[in-house]
Amino acid sequence: MHPALSVILFTVLSGAGYGLFSLVAVLQLTGGYPAAAPGEALLQLGVALVLITIGLVSSSLHLHNPRNAWRAFLRVHTSWLSREALLAVAFYPFALIHLWGTATGAGGLTAAAGWLAVLLAGGTVFSTGMIYAGLKTLRQWHTALTPANYLLLGLALGAVFMAAVHAFSGGSDPLPVALALGALVVAGLMKGIYYLWIRLAGGPTLNTATGFTRAPVRLMDPGHSAATFLTREFGNDPGRGRVERVRLGVLGLGFVLPVLLLAWMLQGASAVWVYAALLSALMGIGLERWLFFAEARHSVMLYHGLQRT
Amino acid sequence: MRLGLVIDLDTCVGCHACAVACKQWNTSGTSGPLTDESPYGPEPGGVWFNRVRHFEVDDYPHNKTVNLPLSCMHCENAECVDVCPTGASYKRAEDGIVLVDHDKCMGCNLCAWACPYGARELDPAEGVMKKCTLCIDRIHDAALPEAERQPACVITCPARARFFGDFDDPDSTVSRLVRERAGQKLLPELGYRPTNTYLPPRTAPPVPTDDVRRAQPVTGVEAWIPAPKPR
Ligand code: SF4
Ligand code: SF4
Ligand code: SF4
Numbered sequence: 001m002h003p004a005l006s007v008i009l010f011t012v013l014s015g016a017g018y019g020l021f022s023l024v025a026v027l028q029l030t031g032g033y034p035a036a037a038p039g040e041a042l043l044q045l046g047v048a049l050v051l052i053t054i055g056l057v058s059s060s061l062h063l064h065n066p067r068n069a070w071r072a073f074l075r076v077h078t079s080w081l082s083r084e085a086l087l088a089v090a091f092y093p094f095a096l097i098h099l100w101g102t103a104t105g106a107g108g109l110t111a112a113a114g115w116l117a118v119l120l121a122g123g124t125v126f127s128t129g130m131i132y133a134g135l136k137t138l139r140q141w142h143t144a145l146t147p148a149n150y151l152l153l154g155l156a157l158g159a160v161f162m163a164a165v166h167a168f169s170g171g172s173d174p175l176p177v178a179l180a181l182g183a184l185v186v187a188g189l190m191k192g193i194y195y196l197w198i199r200l201a202g203g204p205t206l207n208t209a210t211g212f213t214r215a216p217v218r219l220m221d222p223g224h225s226a227a228t229f230l231t232r233e234f235g236n237d238p239g240r241g242r243v244e245r246v247r248l249g250v251l252g253l254g255f256v257l258p259v260l261l262l263a264w265m266l267q268g269a270s271a272v273w274v275y276a277a278l279l280s281a282l283m284g285i286g287l288e289r290w291l292f293f294a295e296a297r298h299s300v301m302l303y304h305g306l307q308r309t
Numbered sequence: 310m311r312l313g314l315v316i317d318l319d320t321c322v323g324c325h326a327c328a329v330a331c332k333q334w335n336t337s338g339t340s341g342p343l344t345d346e347s348p349y350g351p352e353p354g355g356v357w358f359n360r361v362r363h364f365e366v367d368d369y370p371h372n373k374t375v376n377l378p379l380s381c382m383h384c385e386n387a388e389c390v391d392v393c394p395t396g397a398s399y400k401r402a403e404d405g406i407v408l409v410d411h412d413k414c415m416g417c418n419l420c421a422w423a424c425p426y427g428a429r430e431l432d433p434a435e436g437v438m439k440k441c442t443l444c445i446d447r448i449h450d451a452a453l454p455e456a457e458r459q460p461a462c463v464i465t466c467p468a469r470a471r472f473f474g475d476f477d478d479p480d481s482t483v484s485r486l487v488r489e490r491a492g493q494k495l496l497p498e499l500g501y502r503p504t505n506t507y508l509p510p511r512t513a514p515p516v517p518t519d520d521v522r523r524a525q526p527v528t529g530v531e532a533w534i535p536a537p538k539p540r
Contacts, residue, residue: 001422064416064436071395071413081419082394134392136499137425204425204496206364210377211493211507215367220374223325223362226352229430233421299496300427303362303379 001138002236003293006061011128012157012282012289014055014088015150018121019158020165021048023179025098025114036171044165045099048158056088080134084127091120125154132292139203139309140296145194149187149292156180156187157285160258164278167271174266177274181262184281188255191288195247198295203309209302219305234298246291254284310404311476312443313383313504314463315483315492319511321470323363323376327462331359331380331441334461339446340411344434356430358441359462373510378471380462381428381441382495382503383407389420389429397438405504406445411437425496426503448473476504 024044027033035041063069073089075082094117101110129147136142159180166176207213227235238246258277265273297309335358336343345355359380366373383400387407390398397414400407409420409429414437421429421438429440444460447453457464463471474483483506486492492506 062417064418064431064433065414066416068395068397068413068415071397072415072417073394074396075394078391079394079419081392081417085394131392131419134388135423136388136501137423204498208498209496210364210366210375211495211509212364212366212375215371218365219362220365221363223328223360224354226354228354228360229356229421229433230427233418233431234427298422299425299499303377303427 001293001296001298002233003290004062006058008286008289008293010055010059011150012055012286013051013058015125015128015154016157016161016282016285017048017051017053017055018091018125019154019156020051020161021045021095021158022118022121023155023158023162024048025118028102029111029114029118032175034166034171034173034175035169036166036173037169040166040169040171041102042099043169044162045095045102047161047165049095049099051161052088052091080127080130084124084131087120087124087127091117091124094120122151125151137299138296139201140198141292143194143197143201145190145197148190149194152183152187152190153285153288156183157281159183160262160274160278160281163262164274167274172271177262177265180277181259181266184255184259184262188251188259191250191255203297204299204302205308206302206306209299219303222304230300231304234300235304236294238294243291243295246287246294250284250288250291252284253280254288255281258284310478311383311385311504312404312406312448312474313476313483313506314380314443314460315472315474315486315506315508316378317468317470317472317486317490317508318375318377319470319490319508320468321376321378321466322468323361323374324467325361326465326467327378327471328357328359328361330461330465332357334444334447335442338442338444340409340439340442342432342434343439344432346433356432356439358428358430358439360427375510377507378462379426379428379495380505381407381424381443382426382501382505383443385502385504386500388501389423392419392423394419406443407440408442408445409438409440411435411439414438425499425501443473476506 028041033041060066060069072082072085076086094113097110097113098117126147129150132141133146163176163180206217210217258281261273261277299309332343335341343356347353359378361376361378364375364377366375383405387400390400395413395415397410398420416436418431429438432439448458459473463473472483472486474481476483478484487506490508492508494503494506
């Protein structure tokens with residue numbers, strides 16, 4: 001699949017934003033948020049909303065006819081994209097009520113709004129994962145591991161953001177750092193399982209795509225001399241070597257390096273290392289999203305020369 | 310009614326006439342235009358509802374060329390319709406035809422991602438998704454003579470390799486062909502239950518060609534060419 005920059009930005013940034021919002025809100029609502037400065041929680045939630053909004057805006061950039069984007073809320077009963085859009089928009093009022101509650105210190109109903117916002121945030125990220133997991137045409141995506149990855153990676157990146165904003169506010173509580181470390185380890189394990197799984201599983205082949213299952217089949221001519229919509233959209237093949245190099249980058253920058261830096265911080269290293277951890281995790285998970293697209297092979301490519309998906 | 314096509318891979322000669330007729334009919338039809346991108350440039354491109362690809366099956370000396378035209382299969386389990394967030398993509402209850410309402414499409418491409426057969430192509434000029442309509446503006450057009458209420462690709466095919474009809478009617482030509490020639494669906498494992506069905510090549514003994522030359526009144530092309538006359 002062609003990795004579109006707008007979709008990579010959208011899924012990484014909004015995933016991190018929803019993760020950050022959920023973690024901060026849950027800690028606040030359970031009374032465990034270790035605020036170092038008075039406005040810190042507000043700053044955390046503000047950063048989350050900015051990340052989410054940048055993500056949502058960049059997601060609308062890949063529409064070719066945005067005039068009709070309002071219609072995207074109409075098919076909630078069958079379409080995960082519709083569900084994602086609805087949940088993403090429904091999140092805002094409750095998130096803003098929670099923000100207002102945080103600013104004014106009001107409890108009661110605003111706490112209920114906070115919990116609802118957390119649920120809607122989780123639902124949005126889950127729907128994003130299900131958009132991809134629901135496509136039977138891409139065997140690398142058609143798995144329960146896809147929404148699990150989206151949820152865990154969003155939480156992990158959100159947790160690293162939370163630790164960074166906490167350090168920025170002058171805090172030095174170990175809780176955000178420990179949370180970020182734990183979330184990165186769990187997300188990294190899940191990603192590792194996914195990378196092993198896509199090696200093992202098989203999918204449609206050129207034989208089932210043409211109906212000739214008792215003899216080898218080869219493409220002689222795709223019938224067109226230049227690129228088509230199909231080859232541009234689905235025909236991205238970065239090559240084995242590049243894929244493996246990027247995979248090393250994902251594991252190293254996305255998980256190993258930030259985990260080591262955060263662990264070092266728990267041992268007493270300076271809090272500035274959290275920014276390095278954040279930068280590294282952002283780059284690594286950006287690469288992860290690129291690989292998620294680049295490595296997925298659409299069944300249409302069987303009709304363009306691929307032997308198996 | 311479950312309307313669709315049967316394509317005979319035994320007789321398809323891979324001439325692309327169906328693809329061209331499709332483009333010609335539909336570019337001025339209800340789903341048109343089928344926008345071209347730099348049609349006279351070095352890299353011509355554009356929207357097609359029907360594309361023909363060419364494959365080699367098996368190894369020499371048992372190899373055979375098979376031409377595979379692919380257009381929308383009007384699947385019974387059309388997940389391209391389920392994933393569409395706007396409701397622009399829909400499947401007609403009365404005849405099973407899958408269509409896109411261009412006025413509602415927002416050009417998100419998700420339906421093209423969900424189609425295993427590459428039947429949907431985005432029109433870059435209009436920003437909306439386009440696809441085979443099963444020539445809905447021909448097959449239901451009462452103003453056309455009965456015999457012409459067929460898709461453009463079916464009427465055009467010079468090898469008579471394409472058939473149109475109702476798969477729910479057990480006596481229709483398409484149902485009979487599928488029954489008698491062991492019609493196959495493509496990518497059945499994905500569960501889309503495509504309506505369009507492909508007839509595999511027949512296994513006929515090869516016609517002996519060793520004696521062809523001897524039986525001909527003319528033994529070679531040279532014999533047809535008059536010898537140059539010196540002047
Ligand atoms: S062939 Fe593709 S576009 Fe046509 S109905 Fe099936 S899934 Fe949809
Ligand atoms: S591109 Fe158009 S028809 Fe296809 S899923 Fe998006 S809105 Fe629906
Ligand atoms: S049925 Fe009509 S629209 Fe579909 S491939 Fe044939 S000519 Fe094209």
